[in-house]
Amino acid sequence: MTFLWIFEFLLVAGVFFADVLPLRDVLLTIEPKVVQRSSHSTLRCSYDLRNNTLYSVKWYRGRYEFYRYTPSDSPKTKVFPVRGINVDVHNSNSTQVVLRDIDFIVSGNFSCEVTSDGPQFLTGIDTKVMSVVQLPEDLPTIRVEGEPLDYGDILRANCSCPPSRPRATLTFLLNNYTVARSEPLSPRQHQELAWSDLSLELELSEFHFNSGRLILQCIAEMEDIYREEAVLKLGSVRDPVPERVSAFSDATSISSEAALRLVVIINILLMLT
Incomplete structure (x- = not known):
């Protein structure tokens, strides 16, 4: 009887703790994560709600929230002013945020925080780093x-x-x-x-x-x-120098028959003069 009671207790406890676990597989990707100054980048957030409904997705630069998606609100999206952050609202949604005209100040940590609806309100978060660079304008x-x-x-x-x-x-x-x-x-x-x-x-x-x-x-x-x-x-004094060749060695050898014809032509020309 004691073993049966312990088994039932562990089974119930396992179900309970499974319900309060945080969201699984919240994953943030930044494409590209190394961004040229004045260009754009797309931040994508994937997540597994574990059969729950979505309550909100919040996006942070450092500790400052700059974008929120809440499907139960109207409008569903909110943009919060954060220095240097320019959100392309038309191309941002529950799984991605597009940033335009990115400047150096934007370099740093970005986070995606996902929360499921009640009663548990499970939450998961992931953080990645974005680097903003300026490329040389000419070759070395x-x-x-x-x-x-x-x-x-x-x-x-x-x-x-x-x-x-x-x-x-x-x-x-x-x-x-x-x-x-x-x-x-x-x-x-x-x-x-x-x-x-x-x-x-x-x-x-x-x-x-x-x-x-x-x-x-x-x-x-x-x-x-x-x-x-x-x-x-x-320049190297050890660089091999091409062999010098005479003008005759480059020309096609004149055959004896051709030479004889040339002599005959010259003699005819002399007789006509």
Whole structure:
């Protein structure tokens, strides 16, 4: 009897606790999560109401609510003023919010909070991070001094990339081998609009030459949305020089028969004169 009573108690308790569990599978996605300044992004919120009806979906930037969807209200949507947040109301609903004209100040945490209707009023929340960037307006450039280069020489080069936020990460490759890379950015540098520069000073050995050739690349990257490169063929004293050829070796060999015909024509011309 005691075991039966314990079993019934656990069964009832299990049902009770299942009813007060928070909402499952509340998932926020930001597309794109790395946004170019002045462009737009779509925040999507998926959730499982567990056979309950929806009471509300609230959207936050940090701790500030900026959009709410409540199906029982009229109108169903409300927009709250938050600095930098521009909601596209016509394209926002119970599962997504579209933001337009996004500026740097919008970077940070976004949250989607879903609540089911009573009597339980179950709630679930998910948070993701959005980054706002400004891409360089032009390609990176390379400057080199001291050409042509040979074994033992010092290769001095500089790569510059136009202003961006954050600064672009620069990488030097010599004949496809990485020879220099930008230092990681500090938190402050992530908030700056500035040029990116990388200097290279490398003593060259036979290892660095590819059949005497030197191809220098500078790759500029930012987050997952920008990758450009500059490529420069450096002057090298080890670069193979094409063999010199005479004018006769390039021309088609004249056969003996053709030469004989030429002599005959010349003799006829002399007789007519």
